[in-house]
Amino acid sequence: MSITDLIYLSQKSLRSNILRSILTSLGIIIGVSSVITMISIGSGARIEVEQQIERFGSNNLIVRSQSSSNRGVSMGTNSVNTLTLKDMEALKEELPAIKAIAPRVSLSTQIVANGNNWLATVTGTTNDYFDLGNWKFENGRSFEDEEINSGSRVAIIGKTVQKNLFDTDNPIDEVIRINKVPFTVIGLLDAKGGTAWADLDDTVIVPLKTAKQRLVAKKFPGDQIRSMTINVRSSELLFKTEKDVDTVMRKLHKISANGNPDFVIRNYAQFLNARQESSRVMSILLATVAGISLIVGGIGIMNIMLVTVTERTKEIGVCMSVGAKKRDILLQFLIESLMISLIGGLIGIALGLGVIFGVSEYFKWKMSLDYISIVLSFVFSSSIGIIFGFYPARKAANLNPIDALRYE
Amino acid sequence: MININSLSKEYVMGDNKLLALNNIDLSIKEGDFVSIMGSSGSGKSTLMNIIGCLDVPSSGDYFFRDNNVSTLNSNNLAELRNKDIGFVFQNFNLLPRLNAVENVVLPLLYSGKDSKERNKLALKALESVGLKDRLYHRPNQLSGGQQQRVSIARAIAGSPKLILADEPTGALDSKTGLEIMKILNDLNEKGITIVLVTHEDEIAKYGSRIIKMKDGKILEDKKNVNN
Numbered sequence: 001m002s003i004t005d006l007i008y009l010s011q012k013s014l015r016s017n018i019l020r021s022i023l024t025s026l027g028i029i030i031g032v033s034s035v036i037t038m039i040s041i042g043s044g045a046r047i048e049v050e051q052q053i054e055r056f057g058s059n060n061l062i063v064r065s066q067s068s069s070n071r072g073v074s075m076g077t078n079s080v081n082t083l084t085l086k087d088m089e090a091l092k093e094e095l096p097a098i099k100a101i102a103p104r105v106s107l108s109t110q111i112v113a114n115g116n117n118w119l120a121t122v123t124g125t126t127n128d129y130f131d132l133g134n135w136k137f138e139n140g141r142s143f144e145d146e147e148i149n150s151g152s153r154v155a156i157i158g159k160t161v162q163k164n165l166f167d168t169d170n171p172i173d174e175v176i177r178i179n180k181v182p183f184t185v186i187g188l189l190d191a192k193g194g195t196a197w198a199d200l201d202d203t204v205i206v207p208l209k210t211a212k213q214r215l216v217a218k219k220f221p222g223d224q225i226r227s228m229t230i231n232v233r234s235s236e237l238l239f240k241t242e243k244d245v246d247t248v249m250r251k252l253h254k255i256s257a258n259g260n261p262d263f264v265i266r267n268y269a270q271f272l273n274a275r276q277e278s279s280r281v282m283s284i285l286l287a288t289v290a291g292i293s294l295i296v297g298g299i300g301i302m303n304i305m306l307v308t309v310t311e312r313t314k315e316i317g318v319c320m321s322v323g324a325k326k327r328d329i330l331l332q333f334l335i336e337s338l339m340i341s342l343i344g345g346l347i348g349i350a351l352g353l354g355v356i357f358g359v360s361e362y363f364k365w366k367m368s369l370d371y372i373s374i375v376l377s378f379v380f381s382s383s384i385g386i387i388f389g390f391y392p393a394r395k396a397a398n399l400n401p402i403d404a405l406r407y408e
Numbered sequence: 409m410i411n412i413n414s415l416s417k418e419y420v421m422g423d424n425k426l427l428a429l430n431n432i433d434l435s436i437k438e439g440d441f442v443s444i445m446g447s448s449g450s451g452k453s454t455l456m457n458i459i460g461c462l463d464v465p466s467s468g469d470y471f472f473r474d475n476n477v478s479t480l481n482s483n484n485l486a487e488l489r490n491k492d493i494g495f496v497f498q499n500f501n502l503l504p505r506l507n508a509v510e511n512v513v514l515p516l517l518y519s520g521k522d523s524k525e526r527n528k529l530a531l532k533a534l535e536s537v538g539l540k541d542r543l544y545h546r547p548n549q550l551s552g553g554q555q556q557r558v559s560i561a562r563a564i565a566g567s568p569k570l571i572l573a574d575e576p577t578g579a580l581d582s583k584t585g586l587e588i589m590k591i592l593n594d595l596n597e598k599g600i601t602i603v604l605v606t607h608e609d610e611i612a613k614y615g616s617r618i619i620k621m622k623d624g625k626i627l628e629d630k631k632n633v634n635n
Contacts, residue, residue: 001518016505314501318502319503319514321460322514325482325486325518328518402457402463
């Protein structure tokens, strides 16, 4: 008896009880859709985290100046720059876990070139900034030591700035005016894309010294800086280093352990961890639902198949009398339960896709559909069908032809 | 074709042992039409089931076309039933979800014939029992006589050597019953051996040989001179 004949016979008997077949597969439907949703939540979170690391670099802490409240009056975010290059040197010296630190001064200003105007954020920093922020060059180069030390008027621009000033033309060696000061463009950065709150490509980067001398001399006098990006040697050291930085900074700024600091440390990993943690909790929840409903679904299939075998005892006897072997009967019932579970699997996949679509639209969660999860669902549901269908099928196959024929 | 030597069949029901067949000797030649008669409990159905390889004897030998059936396993028995034996039951025993053709195709499915040949054989069998215009009706859309014809078509589709009919007219009115008997008679005339179980003299007399059973023993075995 060929497999197509078996499938034909099975679908006949399933269709004669279509409501029962679908109700039976309900457990599988819920189980499979949970599996699919679970996997795509998990891999969506993973991909999002990877993308964020790609954008912002990994193992970074950002220390930023913060106006400490002075007798209860906040001085405003940008009013005071409490960080200095001395702080940076001290941190480097005190904490061996720190691999590199990129200082940063910044201002928002008018850029003019090619007869075009554009308002962009200008950053003054060192070459470390590019490594730490995972910036890559589409064209041109980073700063040379001579340019950094002498305060040359050279600039590296992001894609958005290029687009608005030069359209698609090569900006290298062109002159742009930042705050009326002419700069020569020496590099063009690769696009990173926007985040929800900022366009990372809307940037102009110049050497720290140049910025301090020519652009922000008033805003960042002496060795004041706006912030620094600290790169930690490994992710295991990240959280410990965050505490150490806090301690050292408090010591440098003479702030007691429970005093109000004049700086703030941002650990991007914190956000990523929270994101991963919440999707992990969600995944565990769904995995539990999936596991329970797959088992319950399997038991449901077994239950219905046992009923079916009993109902069709006489029929089994008839089949045996016309020459069905044990194997034929076994296969037929196995295929029936397999079909129930696979139909459940298919409906479950459709439902899961719906849930994924709904959740990612509604919650703006990144969900990634893994083909693996569809394959896995098929494997899950078919093995459930076979495992839980086996006992009833064997019971049918082991019937004695005479007893089965006489069964009323 | 059939050789039965000192065959017994014992059923154990709790503490009681029931001797359904008691030391039976019987041989049936190819082409015979044998009617087995007897009241219920006489062992005629048990004998029939053993001849049909649905059941195995407790002791004694049963040779079917040189196969010692007592030594065969369930797969071999299934194969014998599939290729050499056709059953016609009192209650037709058709599968309710399948139409006439599909019911007739069923034994051919198990013998592994390809679908083209299966359908050809099934149509031929249905045609020969006069159901050419009822091919795609399901059992509940057919009369009793028509259902019995389908079941005869199912029995002969695989061109068996032996047809076992267990009270084939039992659920039919007498006119329809006679039509069915005529079909069986025609099949016998084409050379198919027929073993018929019945308790009606009217039906039994179609046989060329009538065997009467009682209490698991053969009481009488004689040629039917009227036939």
